[in-house]
Amino acid sequence: MDGYYAFMLIATAFVLMMTVPALALFYGGMSRSKSVLNMMMMSYIAAAIVGILYVAVGWSMGFGGEGTFFADPTELLWLDGVTTDSYIYVMFQMTFAIITVALISGAVADRMKFAAWVVFVPLWALLAYFPLAHMVFSCTEDSLICGRIGAQDYAGGTAVHINAGMAALVLVILLGKRVGFGKEAIRPHNLTLTMLGAGLLWMGWYGFNVGSIVFGGETEEDNIAQFFSETGRTFANTTLATMAAILGWLLIEFLLHKKATSLGAASGIVAGLVAITPAAGAVDIEGAVAIGAIAGAVCAWAVGLKFKLGYDDSLDVVGVHLVGGIIGTVLIGVFSTSDGAGGVDGLFYGGGVGSLGDQALGALVAIAFSGVVTLVIGLAIKYTIGLRLSEEDEVEGIDFVAHGESAYDIHTSGGGSSSVLAAKTAPVTEGANA
Numbered sequence: 001m002d003g004y005y006a007f008m009l010i011a012t013a014f015v016l017m018m019t020v021p022a023l024a025l026f027y028g029g030m031s032r033s034k035s036v037l038n039m040m041m042m043s044y045i046a047a048a049i050v051g052i053l054y055v056a057v058g059w060s061m062g063f064g065g066e067g068t069f070f071a072d073p074t075e076l077l078w079l080d081g082v083t084t085d086s087y088i089y090v091m092f093q094m095t096f097a098i099i100t101v102a103l104i105s106g107a108v109a110d111r112m113k114f115a116a117w118v119v120f121v122p123l124w125a126l127l128a129y130f131p132l133a134h135m136v137f138s139c140t141e142d143s144l145i146c147g148r149i150g151a152q153d154y155a156g157g158t159a160v161h162i163n164a165g166m167a168a169l170v171l172v173i174l175l176g177k178r179v180g181f182g183k184e185a186i187r188p189h190n191l192t193l194t195m196l197g198a199g200l201l202w203m204g205w206y207g208f209n210v211g212s213i214v215f216g217g218e219t220e221e222d223n224i225a226q227f228f229s230e231t232g233r234t235f236a237n238t239t240l241a242t243m244a245a246i247l248g249w250l251l252i253e254f255l256l257h258k259k260a261t262s263l264g265a266a267s268g269i270v271a272g273l274v275a276i277t278p279a280a281g282a283v284d285i286e287g288a289v290a291i292g293a294i295a296g297a298v299c300a301w302a303v304g305l306k307f308k309l310g311y312d313d314s315l316d317v318v319g320v321h322l323v324g325g326i327i328g329t330v331l332i333g334v335f336s337t338s339d340g341a342g343g344v345d346g347l348f349y350g351g352g353v354g355s356l357g358d359q360a361l362g363a364l365v366a367i368a369f370s371g372v373v374t375l376v377i378g379l380a381i382k383y384t385i386g387l388r389l390s391e392e393d394e395v396e397g398i399d400f401v402a403h404g405e406s407a408y409d410i411h412t413s414g415g416g417s418s419s420v421l422a423a424k425t426a427p428v429t430e431g432a433n434a
Contacts (some may be wrong), residue, residue: 004227007211009090013208015095019043019102022204026197026266028108030315033189034397035110036407042105042117047098053092054130055079061130062093065143070131092211093137100129100160106315107168110178113395114402116387120377124167128373132366134157139214139227144365147195151362152342152355154234155212157278157329158366159180165322168313174378175388179395186314191262198266202242205273209280213339230341234280238273241292245272248296256301267320271299274324279332282342287335291417295327326363326421333359 024040048424049130050058057073059082064075076082079090101121108117132145136159139146145158153159180186188194213230217223249262249268274289275295277284283291303319306312313319333356345351388394393401400406 002015005088009093011207011211012088012095014204015041015092015099015211016047018201018204018208019095019099020047022197022200023099023102023141025193026199026201026270027109027315029190029195029197030188030263031109031150031159032186032397033408034399034406036189036193036399037162037405038114038398038402039105039109041114041403042147043102044236045118046102046105046121050098050101050125051094051131052121053125054097056088057126057342058097058130058133059093061126062134063138065420066140067134068142068144070134071138071140092124093133094158094163096160096208097129097133098126100156100164101125103118103160103164103317103321104168104171105316107172107313107317108175109275109314110398111175112171113385113389114388114398116381116385119381121387121399123377124374127377128163128167128370129159132163132369135159135365145362149362149365151329151358152282152332152344153362154281154341155209155277157274157325157363161274161321161325162276162329163367163370164365165320166367167326167374168317169311169322170312170371170374171378171387172311172318174382175312176374177310178314179391181312182310188263191266194266195262198269201428205242206236207275207279208236211282211328212334228235230281233284233340236285237280237288238276239285240285241279241288241295242269242272244289244292245269245275245296248272248293249300250296252297252300256304267299267316268296271295271320271324274321275328275331277333278325278329281338282332282340282344283335283346284340286345287331287337291328291331291336296329298327299324302349322367326367329363329366330356330359332345332356336356352359381392 020043024043026038028036056078059079060076061070061073064071082090097374101124105117126172135144136153141147145151145153178186207383210231214229215223215226216224246265246268249271253264254260264405272292272295275291279291299320302323303316332346334347336342336344336355337349338345344355346355347353378387389398
């Protein structure tokens with residue numbers, strides 16, 4: 001299956017694109033103009049740190065053998081013993097680790113110290129993502145979620161979205177609210193970037209879901225047949241669920257606010273993609289449409305909970321990824337079909353409540369594990385180097401405070417990355433800013 005390796009090269013590149021630049025653009029546009037560069041930098045630095053850490057120890061912890069929570073971290077240290085023709089599978093899984101960590105950044109926009117983020121990223125990847133990825137993706141007999149519980153998760157509803165969404169919730173509680181939250185309007189500064197990022201995320205998600213096929217045939221002919229059947233299913237389900245989620249989100253938005261916004265459409269795209277991620281190979285197209293529509297509608301309602309419950313989730317990571325991940329994971333137990341990847345009929349197809357119970361338990365394990373680990377890491381950082389910017393620095397803007405730059409340096413005649421520093425320190429020349 002030489003063509004399969006070419007397919008995986010493309011899929012892996014697509015998933016990396018989901019973080020840089022897609023997520024960076026999506027989150028960057030939703031941020032305020034004084035923090036857009038920091039928001040993008042959080043994605044880029046996550047890619048750099050997690051990528052190297054994954055090759056060093058992450059692959060070994062995830063796929064280095066048996067284990068309930070993680071495999072032997074020294075078995076395949078720095079890919080020792082992994083042949084170069086298997087590197088593409090390592091790189092594919094590495095891109096999953098990268099975007100999972102980067103997703104969390106949207107919740108802490110405007111106020112988390114960049115240094116604290118740089119410390120948080122490797123600790124959380126090592127202690128939260130790598131173990132949960134083993135529980136879900138290695139699918140050995142001992143791995144907790146896939147093996148012992150038997151919950152289905154095609155491409156990461158638990159390991160990626162519930163994991164990141166729960167971590168986001170814990171961090172925003174530890175950080176507290178932004179200055180002005182609930183008292184003044186805090187609006188996205190550039191929805192054009194957000195719409196562009198959402199479109200690129202949709203495109204990249206085909207690598208995420210369709211590339212997650214695991215072959216189980218006894219012969220190469222069986223695997224070829226599975227490849228065409230399963231990739232067709234996952235591609236169609238990913239597409240249709242996303243379309244349904246856009247409509248579901250905009251419907252709720254219109255009913256609640258009498259508006260159908262571009263931000264709502266972009267958020268609906270992501271909600272649908274999140275929800276179909278664990279279910280892409282398990283359901284038929286009717287199930288995909290149902291999951292997408294439900295996720296779009298429920299997530300549109302859920303993002304407003306931060307105002308009622310008083311937690312400041314800056315860019316709605318909790319409302320989209322935690323809620324959407326739970327919806328997609330649990331609804332597998334309702335809509336899965338026996339001809340899908342898991343071979344299990346859900347509640348609506350005569351399978352009873354067994355699968356539904358497995359899916360709910362898998363989601364609960366992911367919530368509890370991510371929540372506890374993130375709390376420990378967050379408290380450790382908070383009481384050592386500190387998590388949050390000072391109020392003065394937050395008001396001034398983290399782009400200048402952390403990076404010495406401005407995304408839109410339109411008031412100075414200079415150029416380049418040091419223009420803001422120059423404007424702060426150089427004497428004013430008459431007429432320069434006219």
